Amino acid sequence: xxxxxLVALCGLAFSLAAQSATFANGADVGWVSQQESSGYSFYNSxxxxxxxxxxxxxxxxxxxxxxxxxxxxxxxxxxxxxLYKAKRAAAQGQRILIDFHYSDxxxxxxxxxxxxxxxxxxxxQLNNDxxxxxQGILNYLKTNGIAVEWVQVGNEINSGMLWPEGxxxxxxxxxxxxxxxxxxxxxxxxxxxxxxxxxxxxxNAVFRWFFDGVKGAGxxxxxxxxxxxxxxxxxxxxxxxxxxxxxDMVSRYAKPVMVTEVGMDWTQAATSKSMLADLLAxxxxxxxxGLGVFYWEPQAYPGWQxxxxxxxxxxxxxxxxxxxx
Numbered sequence: 600x601x602x603x604x605l606v607a608l609c610g611l612a613f614s615l616a617a618q619s620a621t622f623a624n625g626a627d628v629g630w631v632s633q634q635e636s637s638g639y640s641f642y643n644s645x646x647x648x649x650x651x652x653x654x655x656x657x658x659x660x661x662x663x664x665x666x667x668x669x670x671x672x673x674x675x676x677x678x679x680x681x682l683y684k685a686k687r688a689a690a691q692g693q694r695i696l697i698d699f700h701y702s703d704x705x706x707x708x709x710x711x712x713x714x715x716x717x718x719x720x721x722x723x724q725l726n727n728d729x730x731x732x733x734q735g736i737l738n739y740l741k742t743n744g745i746a747v748e749w750v751q752v753g754n755e756i757n758s759g760m761l762w763p764e765g766x767x768x769x770x771x772x773x774x775x776x777x778x779x780x781x782x783x784x785x786x787x788x789x790x791x792x793x794x795x796x797x798x799x800x801x802x803n804a805v806f807r808w809f810f811d812g813v814k815g816a817g818x819x820x821x822x823x824x825x826x827x828x829x830x831x832x833x834x835x836x837x838x839x840x841x842x843x844x845x846x847d848m849v850s851r852y853a854k855p856v857m858v859t860e861v862g863m864d865w866t867q868a869a870t871s872k873s874m875l876a877d878l879l880a881x882x883x884x885x886x887x888x889g890l891g892v893f894y895w896e897p898q899a900y901p902g903w904q905x906x907x908x909x910x911x912x913x914x915x916x917x918x919x920x921x922x923x924x
Contacts, residue, residue, distance in 0.1 A: 622883060623662035623694065623891025624924040626655050627860065630896055630903065632684055633675045639900055642915045651898045654917060656691040659924045663688035664696040664859065664893050666754065667736055669714035670703050678739050685745045696749040696794075696859070696893070697740070699733060699780060701760050708757040708798050711765070722764045722772060726779045729761075733783035741787055750791050751859065752780030755798040755826060757805060767812065774816035781819045792821040792890075796859050800825030801840035803847055810852055822890060823848045824859035827878065828908065831867040834874040842881040845889065855888040860895040862908035868918035871910065876923035897921055 631651055641651040652663070665684050668676040685695055700706035703714045713720075717728045733752070740747060756773075759766040765776045781793045795818070797809060810823065825844070829837035845856045861878060863871035875894070882889040897917065899909030910920035 621887075622889070623696075623857070623893065624660050624879075625662035625664055625696065625859075625891050625893030626660045626897050626921075627664035627666070627698075627893055627895045628652075628655070628684065628688075628898055629664075629666045629676055629698075631898055632680055633673075634898070634900065634903065639903075640915055641898060641911070644916060646914075646916075650687070652687045652691045652693065655897075655921075656693065658917065658921050660693070660894075660921070662694040662696060662748075662891060662893065664698055666698040666700055668700055668703055669732060670716060672703070678736050681736070682740060682743055682745065685740060686743070689745055694748045695740075695745060696751065697737065697747050698751040698754055698796075698859075699736070700754045701729060701732070701776075701780075706753070706760060707755040711753075711756070711758065711760045711762045713761050717761070722775070725761055725764055726775055729776050729779040730783045733780045734786055737784060737787040747788050747791050749794055749822065749857075750780075750784040750788070751794045751796050751824060752777050752784070752820070753796065755796060757797045757799070757809060767809065770812040770816040770818075774813050774818035777813065777818045777820065793819070794822040794824040794857065794859065795820040796824030796826070798826045800827045800844060800858065801829070801837050803840070803844040806844055806848060807851070810848070814852065821854065823852065823854050823856045825856065826860040826895075827858050828860070828862055829874060831863055831870045831874075834863070834870065835877070838874065838877050838881060841878070842884075845882065845885060849885060849888045855890050856882075856885065857890040858882060858892040861892060862895045862897075862910075863920070864907050865901050865909050865911065865918060865920070866907075868910070868920045871918075871920035872922055875920065879923050894921060 640648050643649045753760040759773045765773045897910035
């Protein structure tokens, strides 16, 4: 009886270890090199200056998300900057998610501006642009020894990308652009998972409308990604909504889900800790269909570029917000 109990216990421990090994405790740290170049440093709980990737690893963050811009001002988030950060993550054994914005700057539901170099291109040329840019960046990373596990084709593409040609007013156009990115990804990393990512993960109606639309137009994807920035005063309600949406996406499209962005004001660290713990539990409840949760720019100093939803205090130490990882 004791032997059977030990075998069962070992089996449970193994399955839990396997789940924790595969579940992505993630952080998007696209700003980190720019912050460091501006003189910012990061510190452990004892006040010792420490590599932020090491600090995150010590908090059990095992995956890093990095955005790519096409021809950005100052070079931040171009291929070389992404490789620099990816090498630092890989050195800590952290898995890599590459997030293509297909823009020279931020892409989100309110702005999906074509790169200046592509501004006058036809739809056919834009499909070639997406393929060559995606393939080029990924091949550059691969030849420099980086393993990429996930690739986002577009960032928060609720209203499409590469406006106006890729707007959701034409799901056919958008699906073609998505497939250009999908095919380019698989050409370089055949086993990488392609993510389609929308904002407002609580909004099931928008997700159904979007994914019905791109599916009907023949788009290909492997994972449904969601952003989640719940208000501190009502986070439990928003967590329930994103959970219901995740279950519905898995059921409706037979695809796993991932929270690719989450955050809350740094001054609400205790509330953010409760929210994140609950979100992790709700995502893990999906089993193999809940792939991970990525905190967005937790290493952002309070007010860095106007952003206040990191998980760092003014002394450069991580708050308790990340403890649930």
